Amino acid sequence: xxxxxxxxxxxxxxxxMVEALLSMxxxxxxxxGMLQVFYFFTGQLFTDYAAFRGARSRAVGFxxxxxxxxxxxxxxxxxxILVEPALTSFDVSASFGDSSAHQLTVEKSLIQRYITGSRWxxxxxxxxxxxxxxxxxxxxxxxxxxxxxxxxxxxARFTDYAFPDTYTKRLFFGNGIxxxxxxxxxxxxxxxxxx
Numbered sequence: 001x002x003x004x005x006x007x008x009x010x011x012x013x014x015x016x017m018v019e020a021l022l023s024m025x026x027x028x029x030x031x032x033g034m035l036q037v038f039y040f041f042t043g044q045l046f047t048d049y050a051a052f053r054g055a056r057s058r059a060v061g062f063x064x065x066x067x068x069x070x071x072x073x074x075x076x077x078x079x080x081i082l083v084e085p086a087l088t089s090f091d092v093s094a095s096f097g098d099s100s101a102h103q104l105t106v107e108k109s110l111i112q113r114y115i116t117g118s119r120w121x122x123x124x125x126x127x128x129x130x131x132x133x134x135x136x137x138x139x140x141x142x143x144x145x146x147x148x149x150x151x152x153x154x155x156a157r158f159t160d161y162a163f164p165d166t167y168t169k170r171l172f173f174g175n176g177i178x179x180x181x182x183x184x185x186x187x188x189x190x191x192x193x194x195x
Contacts, residue, residue: 039163046074050181055184141158159178
């Protein structure tokens with residue numbers, strides 16, 4: 001049996017540490033890349049669902065402002081942080097505090113009042129306005145509605161969708177990526193509504 005000198009074994013340990021460090025770097029790079037892809041697909045899911053619900057509202061005869069409200073409400077999951085009303089205002093923080101659970105409770109009640117039309121709320125990616133003035137948001141939610149004789153077509157689009165890691169977005173997507181959802185339904189309102 002051949003005996004390896006102690007000095008050579010010490011150098012082998014250093015090589016193993018370098019290999020482990022390099023493989024950890026690759027594993028972390030793959031993990032964060034997968035998180036970015038998951039974030040993209042989640043945003044696309046919300047955009048598709050918002051377009052479908054907007055088309056459904058228009059197909060039964062709702063006016064355009066109600067369709068826009070329905071579309072925005074169903075895109076909330078991919079719309080960033082609540083901008084208006086600010087959650088640090090007196091009516092929210094005085095009664096609930098600043099924890100995430102309280103924020104969720106307050107947002108849930110604000111969304112319900114937004115649906116009924118008794119309260120206005122605004123999220124970052126609806127109109128491109130950031131909750132923090134030191135940060136710039138380029139993402140906006142646009143929609144287009146078109147009616148033909150028997151079809152309703154709605155397109156919902158987040159322009160330049162904001163990813164958590166802006167460096168990765170610039171590296172892989174250039175200036176940005178648009179998330180587009182389209183829905184087309186039969187126009188049922190013409191059957192039971194008068195012009």
